[in-house]
Amino acid sequence: MKLPNSFDTNEWFVLICMFIAFSILYLLPKRFPLSVTILIMLYSSTIARFADHILAMPRIDLYDIMNSPYYDLFDIFTYVLIGLAGYFFVYVYDRLRIKGYWIAVYIVIWSVFGTAYEWLSSYFKVFIYKGWKPTYSFSVYLFVQSLTLLFFKYVTFIHQKTSKDN
Amino acid sequence: MNKTMEFVIDVYLIFLILFFSIKKKFHIIVNIFNYFVLAFLLSSYFSIISVNFGGFKIDGDIKLEFLFRLYELIFEPLICIFYLNFFSSINSKIKKIVLSVFVFFIFWAAEFLFVQLGVITFINWNYQKTLISLFGILLATYFCQQWFRSILKKEGIRT
Numbered sequence: 001m002k003l004p005n006s007f008d009t010n011e012w013f014v015l016i017c018m019f020i021a022f023s024i025l026y027l028l029p030k031r032f033p034l035s036v037t038i039l040i041m042l043y044s045s046t047i048a049r050f051a052d053h054i055l056a057m058p059r060i061d062l063y064d065i066m067n068s069p070y071y072d073l074f075d076i077f078t079y080v081l082i083g084l085a086g087y088f089f090v091y092v093y094d095r096l097r098i099k100g101y102w103i104a105v106y107i108v109i110w111s112v113f114g115t116a117y118e119w120l121s122s123y124f125k126v127f128i129y130k131g132w133k134p135t136y137s138f139s140v141y142l143f144v145q146s147l148t149l150l151f152f153k154y155v156t157f158i159h160q161k162t163s164k165d166n
Numbered sequence: 167m168n169k170t171m172e173f174v175i176d177v178y179l180i181f182l183i184l185f186f187s188i189k190k191k192f193h194i195i196v197n198i199f200n201y202f203v204l205a206f207l208l209s210s211y212f213s214i215i216s217v218n219f220g221g222f223k224i225d226g227d228i229k230l231e232f233l234f235r236l237y238e239l240i241f242e243p244l245i246c247i248f249y250l251n252f253f254s255s256i257n258s259k260i261k262k263i264v265l266s267v268f269v270f271f272i273f274w275a276a277e278f279l280f281v282q283l284g285v286i287t288f289i290n291w292n293y294q295k296t297l298i299s300l301f302g303i304l305l306a307t308y309f310c311q312q313w314f315r316s317i318l319k320k321e322g323i324r325t
Contacts, residue, residue: 002218033321034317034321035195035199035314035317035318035321035323038199038314038317039195039198039199039202042199042202042203042206043202045202045206046202046205046206049205049206049209049210050205050209050239053209053212053213053239054235057213057224058216058217058224059224059225059228059231069217070217070218071210071213071214071217071218076210079206155195155198158194158195159195159321159323162193162195162323162324163321163322163323
């Protein structure tokens, strides 16, 4: 695993975001079983990894993460951050007991937030676009966040059903 | 080229049918967990070897590369899950060895196919290194799986 060539604003930005995200995670009351929390975070990180692996691969190369096309330690940190963001997304959804058309509103709000965060990340050179635009990310977020809620519903259903059966 | 693509897609589909029709040893939640761990590790492994180390180059026909991407992100993790489930469900040591040899032969054959098709070009890489890396990834996944199963056990889920 490569370490970053130089420690710039993008590395600081990622570290500060991680500090904030872990602080929020620590302060929030526990809401889900640990296994469900792990699955939600892992799902979010893996989806992001898939997207980056396909869209940032040499032949398509729509963007770079951090300073270089190489896969380095701070790339992993960005996936940890995305995992935490996925958890917060599901946490607030479950906490507010969002139902009906409010689900669509909620997904749109989070997609706007995600796109704005991505724009801020690109400002700090966490993402270096070479053909990708943050507006494309908005469409991706709409799709992925809908899938995240479906995945969350499925996992909690299976978890509750199996706990009762046992 | 089209015949090769058809053949590979058919093999993928037959494997998918087989995968979802066979009863698994582990709980579905464990298998979902394993899939995400494997997909993350395998995609990272391919990025590190091809981009960071320049061990191999991925190019050639874009349609064939698409087949390769399907293999690395979907089929290779599913083969590993298949292996982890079967390995735990059989008791005989001989059968475990035979199964391991068979699965690693599949990994070798798949990579050999992609090398022959020109999707992967080895630069300073070889099949032995691939098999050793995959063994490491499988071992890491196994330890993660055992840890996750212990969490589920505490939550009252038998896996």
